Amino acid sequence: MKIFKEGLVHIYTGNGKGKTTAAVGLALRAIGAGLSVCLIQFLKGYTEHNEIKVLKKINKKCKVIRFKQTHPIFCLRNKTEGSEKILKKRVFKDFLKAKKEVFSKNYDLVIMDEIINIVSQRFLSESELIELIDTKPKYLELVLTGRGASKNLIKKADYVTDMRIIRHPFYAGKKSRRGIEY
Numbered sequence: 001m002k003i004f005k006e007g008l009v010h011i012y013t014g015n016g017k018g019k020t021t022a023a024v025g026l027a028l029r030a031i032g033a034g035l036s037v038c039l040i041q042f043l044k045g046y047t048e049h050n051e052i053k054v055l056k057k058i059n060k061k062c063k064v065i066r067f068k069q070t071h072p073i074f075c076l077r078n079k080t081e082g083s084e085k086i087l088k089k090r091v092f093k094d095f096l097k098a099k100k101e102v103f104s105k106n107y108d109l110v111i112m113d114e115i116i117n118i119v120s121q122r123f124l125s126e127s128e129l130i131e132l133i134d135t136k137p138k139y140l141e142l143v144l145t146g147r148g149a150s151k152n153l154i155k156k157a158d159y160v161t162d163m164r165i166i167r168h169p170f171y172a173g174k175k176s177r178r179g180i181e182y
């Protein structure tokens with residue numbers, strides 16, 4: 001597609017709510033503007049969040065890839081994934097598949113949702129992700145989300161937004177709600 005001469009890099013990080021929903025909002029805006037979009041979601045294989053269902057319905061302009069590996073931070077009930085070592089191996093395979101999409105030249109915008117968690121949880125080395133940023137197609141706009149972005153990753157991005165938590169109902173004992181949290 002190559003809409004941009006120079007694609008920029010975005011990071012949505014921090015402990016506050018809004019990283020994935022901001023990325024999905026950007027995907028919608030981009031689709032509306034005729035950009036070709038790919039949203040790749042890591043670590044949330046346990047259930048398809050409702051925004052993903054919508055994006056899949058408009059899949060002519062938006063490819064959605066969700067990897068089935070789930071991390072306990074996203075689903076404490078999920079005990080089926082085995083040891084950290086196995087998880088690490090599987091997540092790395094997912095990363096390699098995602099990398100193929102990034103370099104496929106099929107998209108103007110690629111979103112790697114929760115990829116930063118993979119690095120901050122040490123399932124992938126920071127240098128692997130930095131290498132992807134450094135070598136991505138020049139025109140490609142790239143969005144990375146997840147908690148705990150490192151200083152070196154932050155240096156690599158053009159847009160960096162820290163979703164800082166001031167308050168969240170979770171800490172008042174309130175459960176997550178369909179349509180708001182998922």
Ligand code: ATP
Binds near residue numbers: 020022146181
């Ligand atoms: P959202 O998907 O709502 O934009 P997020 O991507 O910023 O949130 P994640 O770190 O991916 O947040 O968290 C996964 C889930 O936890 C989401 O359902 C999200 O709404 C919820 N959440 C976000 N921030 C917090 C928090 N500080 N405490 C508890 N739950 C949170």
Ligand code: MG
Binds near residue numbers: 145146
């Ligand atoms: Mg998220």
